[in-house]
Amino acid sequence: MMTITRRSFMEMAIALSAIAAWGQPTATRSKVPWHERRDFYPEGVASGDPASDSVILWTRRPPRDSNVVDRLHVEVAEDESFTRVVASAEAPLSEASDWTCRVLAGGLKPARIYWYRFTDATGYGSRVGRTITAPPDDDTRPVRFAFVCCQNANQGAQNAYRRMIFEDERAAEEDRLGFVLHLGDFIYEIVWYPEDRPQGMYDRRLRDIVRYEHGEKIRDFHIPTDVGDYRAIYRNYLHDPDLQDARARWPFVCMWDNHEFSWIGWQGLQQFGGVNRPAQTRKVAANQAFFEYQPARLYKPSGPSLDRFDPPAVVDAPIKHFDENGLGQEPNNLSAIHSLRGHRTLRWGSNMELIITDQRSYRSEEPTYRPEAQAFMSNDFPGFIPQEVLDILDAGSAYNNGHPPATIKCGSTEIANFRKDQPPTTILGVEQKAWFLDRLEKSKATWKIWGDTVATLDMRADPQNLPPGLTAAWPGAGYAGFDASTGAGDHSTAYVERGEIYDFVRDHGITGFATVAGDRHSFWAGLASKGLPPKPFEPVGIAFVTGSISAPGVVEAFEHGLPNEHPLRSLFVGQGPGDTRPQPIMNLLLKHGVRSALEYVKSGDLQKARALSNPDLSPHVSFVDMGGHGYAVVRVTSDTLETEFVCIPRPIERSERADGGPLLYRTRHRAAFWRKGERPKLQLQILEGDPRFSA
Numbered sequence: 001m002m003t004i005t006r007r008s009f010m011e012m013a014i015a016l017s018a019i020a021a022w023g024q025p026t027a028t029r030s031k032v033p034w035h036e037r038r039d040f041y042p043e044g045v046a047s048g049d050p051a052s053d054s055v056i057l058w059t060r061r062p063p064r065d066s067n068v069v070d071r072l073h074v075e076v077a078e079d080e081s082f083t084r085v086v087a088s089a090e091a092p093l094s095e096a097s098d099w100t101c102r103v104l105a106g107g108l109k110p111a112r113i114y115w116y117r118f119t120d121a122t123g124y125g126s127r128v129g130r131t132i133t134a135p136p137d138d139d140t141r142p143v144r145f146a147f148v149c150c151q152n153a154n155q156g157a158q159n160a161y162r163r164m165i166f167e168d169e170r171a172a173e174e175d176r177l178g179f180v181l182h183l184g185d186f187i188y189e190i191v192w193y194p195e196d197r198p199q200g201m202y203d204r205r206l207r208d209i210v211r212y213e214h215g216e217k218i219r220d221f222h223i224p225t226d227v228g229d230y231r232a233i234y235r236n237y238l239h240d241p242d243l244q245d246a247r248a249r250w251p252f253v254c255m256w257d258n259h260e261f262s263w264i265g266w267q268g269l270q271q272f273g274g275v276n277r278p279a280q281t282r283k284v285a286a287n288q289a290f291f292e293y294q295p296a297r298l299y300k301p302s303g304p305s306l307d308r309f310d311p312p313a314v315v316d317a318p319i320k321h322f323d324e325n326g327l328g329q330e331p332n333n334l335s336a337i338h339s340l341r342g343h344r345t346l347r348w349g350s351n352m353e354l355i356i357t358d359q360r361s362y363r364s365e366e367p368t369y370r371p372e373a374q375a376f377m378s379n380d381f382p383g384f385i386p387q388e389v390l391d392i393l394d395a396g397s398a399y400n401n402g403h404p405p406a407t408i409k410c411g412s413t414e415i416a417n418f419r420k421d422q423p424p425t426t427i428l429g430v431e432q433k434a435w436f437l438d439r440l441e442k443s444k445a446t447w448k449i450w451g452d453t454v455a456t457l458d459m460r461a462d463p464q465n466l467p468p469g470l471t472a473a474w475p476g477a478g479y480a481g482f483d484a485s486t487g488a489g490d491h492s493t494a495y496v497e498r499g500e501i502y503d504f505v506r507d508h509g510i511t512g513f514a515t516v517a518g519d520r521h522s523f524w525a526g527l528a529s530k531g532l533p534p535k536p537f538e539p540v541g542i543a544f545v546t547g548s549i550s551a552p553g554v555v556e557a558f559e560h561g562l563p564n565e566h567p568l569r570s571l572f573v574g575q576g577p578g579d580t581r582p583q584p585i586m587n588l589l590l591k592h593g594v595r596s597a598l599e600y601v602k603s604g605d606l607q608k609a610r611a612l613s614n615p616d617l618s619p620h621v622s623f624v625d626m627g628g629h630g631y632a633v634v635r636v637t638s639d640t641l642e643t644e645f646v647c648i649p650r651p652i653e654r655s656e657r658a659d660g661g662p663l664l665y666r667t668r669h670r671a672a673f674w675r676k677g678e679r680p681k682l683q684l685q686i687l688e689g690d691p692r693f694s695a
């Protein structure tokens with residue numbers, strides 16, 4: 001970011017209609033009679049989207065009985081006791097924004113730690129927050145950040161944040177985090193009320209975290225229907241002490257995934273029971289709540305004010321006409337999805353640019369969610385879909401150079417090809433994709449980091465290698481991908497779009513291309529290639545996926561959902577002769593194949609199991625853990641990128657320990673910077689613990 005003057009900052013602040021706190025050259029002692037009253041600020045404080053000279057500060061101060069305040073005083077200081085205050089301002093509060101408050105603090109020095117706090121007219125003050133500005137564009141210092149996703153306060157505990165805080169407080173200054181990138185599912189809009197599911201979820205107890213005032217009940221869960229409901233779920237999540245402490249310690253950079261709006265949400269639609277229904281009003285409500293609760297530099301057409309969202313008026317009208325890119329042309333749909341733009345770039349020195357994209361607002365329908373596609377899924381092969389079927393479903397009318405088959409056939413199943421007249425799946429949408437590629441090409445940073453909320457690394461298995469007689473014959477021609485509830489529906493099965501992006505990276509000689517993702521509730525490290533054997537394997541970058549903070553993953557679901565007598569249960573959650581409980585054998589299945597998985601279950605000998613690895617199955621994967629929770633930390637320098645996975649036990653209950661509970665393992669995945677024409681490589685180092693089946 002270029003250095004800005006006071007004048008250009010004020011122009012920017014005016015453009016944002018932001019209440020701006022401008023940094024003064026000389027620091028002064030605070031004269032504000034601040035008395036900390038956290039109960040007056042029940043959702044804590046936060047900061048977001050730091051630049052080298054500015055950051056957005058956030059709090060919420062609701063009325064207390066007759067005590068209604070319409071403005072807050074914000075202070076930014078160089079020290080925690082506010083003897084060196086460098087900026088202050090008055091910020092308005094109103095019911096229109098649910099009493100949330102956003103302030104742009106500018107004129108700050110780059111790569112500095114600042115403290116901030118809010119005080120009302122009677123002296124009741126928020127807790128003190130800590131934030132950090134980014135280094136300037138030409139600064140070569142290393143950058144370190146955490147990336148996280150998928151916290152479910154209804155079903156689990158946020159111990160991962162406690163661990164992150166514990167480690168950061170004890171780290172050497174140069175090893176501390178600069179920010180936390182949140183890749184979505186900050187909230188889960190789907191909530192189970194405890195009485196509706198007395199047996200809980202798997203081994204987890206359901207917490208009574210929210211009651212939607214206008215919620216809709218679907219089967220045994222509840223979903224929000226208006227902005228009041230979406231605000232309520234954010235508020236209740238922010239009452240979690242571990243999450244609230246994390247927001248007070250680091251600036252967050254947040255992007256929504258699906259659950260900020262709707263479980264199977266795409267554009268202004270939501271889907272339940274295989275039926276799409278218009279939900280433009282809910283999409284706008286979800287965007288409004290995101291704007292109010294996540295301090296971020298987002299664009300909204302209603303005007304640049306940081307104070308209020310001013311939602312566009314929309315109705316839930318059927319969306320019938322989709323253009324040649326799969327974008328629903330219904331005017332309320334377009335208004336709803338354009339009511340808040342989340343894709344943006346942020347820069348940290350010369351080493352890193354973060355390019356964040358939106359995977360839900362502009363995407364076309366996920367074909368594996370179509371009821372017709374269910375014909376290719378069977379209980380005999382849990383989660384599996386034949387690869388050749390996925391290829392046809394993804395490419396639509398573009399399949400086979402524009403000559404898609406009239407029917408999709410696999411084994412004895414044959415259905416009409418319902419995709420043959422539809423465009424290839426897009427997750428980014430045509431406009432955002434053009435923006436993304438342009439930013440990738442123009443970026444001057446050493447590492448171009450794509451913050452993609454959904455995973456890009458292929459997830460496949462080789463059921464064609466199953467021994468005969470174990471179960472039904474595999475109907476596919478070869479490899480299997482996975483259905484949408486297990487894996488598909490992300491950038492790993494949007495083959496056409498992913499290929500377009502990776503070809504662009506290759507053709508433009510872009511180096512230092514790394515993707516960080518979430519959504520899959522599992523840890524993955526690997527290489528970004530558009531094809532896998534028998535197609536050419538040509539990596540153009542590196543890619544990572546972080547495990548969930550707390551939401552349950554596939555291993556947990558299979559552990560509780562796959563019957564003991566299922567002939568393939570051991571491929572997913574089997575036990576070797578020496579194991580006393582189910583193990584995440586699925587990791588072996590995905591990295592090495594069915595022969596390795598079956599060998600381990602038979603002999604308990606991991607070495608013997610790995611010796612039977614199918615080298616063509618997953619040459620792109622260097623590490624996978626489908627059962628892991630926790631967070632990931634990235635460190636970039638001018639010549640290396642390292643990602644650390646910090647894995648904790650299943651966070652069923654809150655740990656009362658200062659460190660957030662024990663670690664299961666810590667691994668490091670290191671890539672040296674590669675030059676144009678060179679192949680990226682990843683090196684695995686196990687630092688703590690033993691992720692037995694993951695490599």
Ligand SMILES: [Fe+2]
Pocket residue numbers: 149150185519520521548551
């Ligand atoms: Fe999630």
